[in-house]
Amino acid sequence: MSDPGHALLTITHRPNTVFIEGQGAWLTDEDGKRHLDLVQGWAVNSLGHSPALITQALLDQSQRLLNPSPAYYNRPLLDLAGRLVELSCFDRVFLASSGAEANEAAVKLARRWGSRRRGGAHEVIGFEQAFHGRTLAMMSASGKPGWGEIYPPMPTGFTKARLNDIASVERAMTRRTAAVMIEFVQGEAGVVVADPGFVRELRALTAERGVLLIADEVQTGIGRCGHAFAYEHFGVEPDVMTLAKGLGGGVPLAALLCKEDFNCFEPGDQGGTFCGNPLMAAVGLAVVNEVCRSDFLAGVRARAAQLSEGLQAIVQDHGLVGERGVGLLRALVLASDQAAEVVAAAQALAPVGLLLNAPRPHLLRLMPALNITAAEMEEGLALLRRALREVLG
Numbered sequence: 001m002s003d004p005g006h007a008l009l010t011i012t013h014r015p016n017t018v019f020i021e022g023q024g025a026w027l028t029d030e031d032g033k034r035h036l037d038l039v040q041g042w043a044v045n046s047l048g049h050s051p052a053l054i055t056q057a058l059l060d061q062s063q064r065l066l067n068p069s070p071a072y073y074n075r076p077l078l079d080l081a082g083r084l085v086e087l088s089c090f091d092r093v094f095l096a097s098s099g100a101e102a103n104e105a106a107v108k109l110a111r112r113w114g115s116r117r118r119g120g121a122h123e124v125i126g127f128e129q130a131f132h133g134r135t136l137a138m139m140s141a142s143g144k145p146g147w148g149e150i151y152p153p154m155p156t157g158f159t160k161a162r163l164n165d166i167a168s169v170e171r172a173m174t175r176r177t178a179a180v181m182i183e184f185v186q187g188e189a190g191v192v193v194a195d196p197g198f199v200r201e202l203r204a205l206t207a208e209r210g211v212l213l214i215a216d217e218v219q220t221g222i223g224r225c226g227h228a229f230a231y232e233h234f235g236v237e238p239d240v241m242t243l244a245k246g247l248g249g250g251v252p253l254a255a256l257l258c259k260e261d262f263n264c265f266e267p268g269d270q271g272g273t274f275c276g277n278p279l280m281a282a283v284g285l286a287v288v289n290e291v292c293r294s295d296f297l298a299g300v301r302a303r304a305a306q307l308s309e310g311l312q313a314i315v316q317d318h319g320l321v322g323e324r325g326v327g328l329l330r331a332l333v334l335a336s337d338q339a340a341e342v343v344a345a346a347q348a349l350a351p352v353g354l355l356l357n358a359p360r361p362h363l364l365r366l367m368p369a370l371n372i373t374a375a376e377m378e379e380g381l382a383l384l385r386r387a388l389r390e391v392l393g
C-alpha cells in the first residue's frame with residue numbers, strides 16, 4: 001500500500017488508516033470500518049467525537065465573531081474565564097492554544113514572580129518521567145529520558161525530583177527555586193498516580209518555603225479524573241494550574257490559572273495572536289458547562305468504576321500485572337513489552353476495531369470520552385479481551 005502520509009514531514013509512525021468521520025465513541029475510516037475509540041484524541045474529546053454542543057458553539061460563534069485580536073475583550077473570553085474562576089480555587093485566567101504554551105506561560109509567571117518577590121528565584125523543579133509539552137523549554141521541564149539530547153542546547157533553569165519522594169524535592173530546593181511543577185497523575189509516563197500523602201507534603205513544603213506549586217492539569221483537568229480538577233481528588237489547592245486537552249473538547253484551547261497573589265505579569269509581558277480568541281473560547285465554555293455539572297461528573301465516576309472493575313477482571317484472567325488510574329484516565333499494565341502488538345491487534349479486529357494507546361512498551365492507556373455509555377464501555381472491554389487473547393494467547 002502506498003504511504004498516505006508521503007507529503008507530510010516525518011514525525012512519527014502511524015497506521016495507514018485514514019479516519020474520515022467520528023460520532024461519540026466511534027470513528028469511521030475511509031474503508032467504512034468502524035472503531036470504538038478509547039484514545040479520543042489523547043484524552044482531548046471529553047464529549048466524544050463531533051458532539052452537537054460543540055458543532056452548535058462553533059456555528060453560532062463563527063457567524064458572530066471570529067477574532068477581534070487579543071488587544072480587545074470579547075464576550076466568550078470573559079465568560080469562559082469567569083466560569084473557570086467560579087469553578088476553581090483560582091482568580092485569574094489566561095487563555096492559550098496548547099498545553100505546552102500554557103505550561104510555558106506558567107513558567108514565565110513563576111519567573112516573573114521570582115524576579116519581583118523572591119530576589120531572582122527562577123528555577124523550576126519538575127519530576128522524573130514527567131511530560132509538560134514539546135517546546136524547547138517544556139522539553140527541559142519534562143523528565144522524559146533522552147529528551148535532553150535531541151535538540152541541544154536546551155533551556156536551563158529546570159531541575160528534577162522523584163515523584164512520591166518528598167526528600168528528593170527538598171534536596172532539589174535552593175534559594176533560586178521559584179516553583180515546583182507537577183502532574184498529579186503522570187499521563188505520558190504511563191498513568192503514574194501521585195500518592196495523596198506526598199501531594200499534601202509537597203503542598204506544605206512549597207508553602208513553607210515560599211515556592212509556587214504549579215499543577216499541570218492539561219490531561220487530568222475538566223472532568224477526566226471524576227472531578228472538575230484533579231487537585232480536588234488530592235485535597236490540595238495549587239497556586240497555579242494549566243489546562244488544555246479536555247478543555248476544548250477537541251479544538252485547540254488551553255488555559256493558565258492562578259491565584260490573585262500571582263497575578264504579576266506587566267502589560268506586554270505575555271500574549272499571543274490566538275490567545276483568547278472567541279471561537280475557541282465559545283467551545284470551551286460549552287464544554288465546561290456540560291462537563292463540570294455534578295450529575296455529569298457522577299456519571300464519569302460511575303463509568304470509571306465500571307472500567308476499573310472490568311480491567312481488574314482482565315488482569316485476573318490474563319495474569320497481567322495490574323490496572324491503575326484516577327477517573328477515566330487509566331492504564332492496564334501487561335506482564336511483557338507487547339503493548340504495541342495489542343494496539344495493532346485491537347485496531348485490526350473485525351468487523352469493528354478498537355483504538356488503544358500504548359505510551360510505554362508494557363502498558364496500555366485508556367482515556368474514553370467522558371460521556372461514554374455503560375454499553376459502549378462493556379463493548380470496549382470485550383474487544384480488549386479479544387485483542388489480548390490474540391496477542392497473549
Ligand SMILES: *Cc1c(COP(=O)(O)O)cnc(C)c1O
Pocket residue numbers: 097098099100101103131132133134183187188216217218219244245
Ligand atoms: C499533552 C500534555 C501536555 C502538552 O499539551 P499540548 O497541547 O500537546 O502542547 C502538557 N502536559 C501534559 C500533562 C500533557 O498530557
